[in-house]
Amino acid sequence: MLALAAHYQGKGAFGPQEQKQLELVACRYDDATQKWSKFGRVYDNAINNFPPQRLATGDWIVARRDSPFNVTVLVGGRKSIDDWQAFPVVGIGEVKGVRPDELIVWPLLGGSCFGMLGLNRC
16 A cells, blocks of 8 residues: 655745755555555655545546646556646736635546635635
């Protein structure tokens, strides 16, 4: 079993990347020792709150926020744990008075997806 976790320096995940060193990592559970250990880096400068969803192609899709709070969708993870292609959704400051939050993605029949983006007012 794998779990995704954000790893960062200092208090809170958001802020300048050179200070936060934010990364999304995968951890593996070992039944024998009953402990979690780092399995590998998934993506640099990334945090997410919702589980990846499997697409009809066999790839995975997962929402990502970076340290400045921009929202991106990552697609991949099939070839290796760190093989992802990023697709920007909305950046901080792109929509006046709105702070983008986590994107929730649902794969649909026929290969398309439905997404819902949480928006917070600044």
